[in-house]
Amino acid sequence: MTKSKTAQHEKKDFVYSNKTQTSIFFEQASDINPYVSQSNFLHGYNIFELMQKRSFMEVILLLFKSELPTNKQTKLLERLFIGLMNLGPRHPAVKAAMVAGVSKTNVEHLLPIGLTTLGGEMNGAKEVQKSMLFIQENITNTPEEVTQKLLAQLTSPQKEGEFHLCPGFGNHYGTIDEFSINLLQEITTGFDIENELPIIFWANKFSNNLISHQMGWLKTGIAAAVFCELGIPARESIGLFQLICAPGIFAHGVEQTHKPITAIPMLDDEQHKYIAQK
């Protein structure tokens, strides 16, 4: 066999499947048209039955966890959904959708634009994933140990601007993110945090340790801790965070489409300063 033929033969180890597989959704084909389904099943449950018996939040958790959640899990996620549904018109992802909206971008692009911007590693969905991994890797240590280790690694002087000590925890515009501290309080109201939400309990102690350094919970950290508590896998958390924040992104973006293009400031030449690099 020639060298080239041998190489081609060996590359056939790399075999593509002849069928797409999923464990999430089953479409029962129509009796008359194989391309049309007559019933759809989510993790084995008939969609129509779920519509009658379960809430949206329960079915979202079923979608990502493959089993129906408990009432406490559902309540926890629902509170996170409401708390983060609208990140507000100053978050970069929302601002991206708004500036697209006012500049007459096709309306169907507004949400993808905002969600792509929300995909980032700082205050975005990738930070949620990294924060989950941070919590999972450190939770066997005490919050005090983790705090001390991270603070000891800090270089001095710190870089200017917002600083995240680790994914999901840091300062927000230089100080504690007061909204996030309050959000965590509201999400956990009525729960026995220490016993019912041990991961959030650990992360909250970690956050409290950072307060004297003007740092603490960030929204991404809260989402990460809740997802850890719910047993959502880290990779799945990326899209789930985007999904949670999607309504506010689109609402703000589409609101601007009804306004003239002049409704968001365009900076003057004097407000755009070019600094030549040496």
Next chain:
Amino acid sequence: MNNFEYWDKRNGTIYSTVGHWQGGVDVNIQSYSLVGDLMRNCSFMQLHILNATGRLVEKNIADWIEINFMGLSYPDSRIWCNQVSAYSADTSTSVVGAASAAILAADSRAYGGGQTTQTCMNFLKKSYNSFNTVQSFEDITSTAPFKNNKPMIVGFARPIDRDDERLAPYEENQLKLNIPKGEYLKFAYQLSDYLLQHFNLSINSGGYASAFLLDQGFSPEDSYKIKAFSVISGAIACYRNLEGQPPNSFLPLKCTDIKYTGPKIRKVPD
């Protein structure tokens, strides 16, 4: 007392190190005049590289990178990013929606020419330095993750079962454009020979382009930016292929074409 000077300085002001548009007059790009200079003397690829990296490279370098772009964007809807574009056409999105979705799809650690170039350049940089000190190809290869007893090195394997048709035109054009073969490219070919001999793996388009870009002094991060939209042309072609066809014309699936592996049908508990 908190200090908000950092944010106050930026409140209502943009500081730019890349350029400035002066309406009705000119555009400054890294201190070059767009109207007076670049539009007259540069190719689009030179301008793009300037915007992506801050460096105005010679035209022959930009021309070679342009040829590399040609090798990253085929009008074939089987390729993953092009499939995405074709699905977008199937639902009649705008062409820009389809092209953007395809670019996002190609932002992949497995293919696409952007992220993969960055990964490959990082590997080549590290392994070239190691090779020039003490390490052998065996040592270098052993640092890569292994799958099926083969090292997984981006740029030195290809997830389809054919050899890479782009290498010959890359070499020919490099010669034609008078760009000498640099040290990284020579090293990449030596590594390829070793991998072929021991693992039946060889250099592909990504490996060649990564070595080329390192030879031209680009960083892996620069190159990720240069190649940010490299798949766009083929994606647009694949959009065009589906344009105007009735819905669900692209790769329609019967219900039974999907293998369901989840729980059996069950009742929702009351």
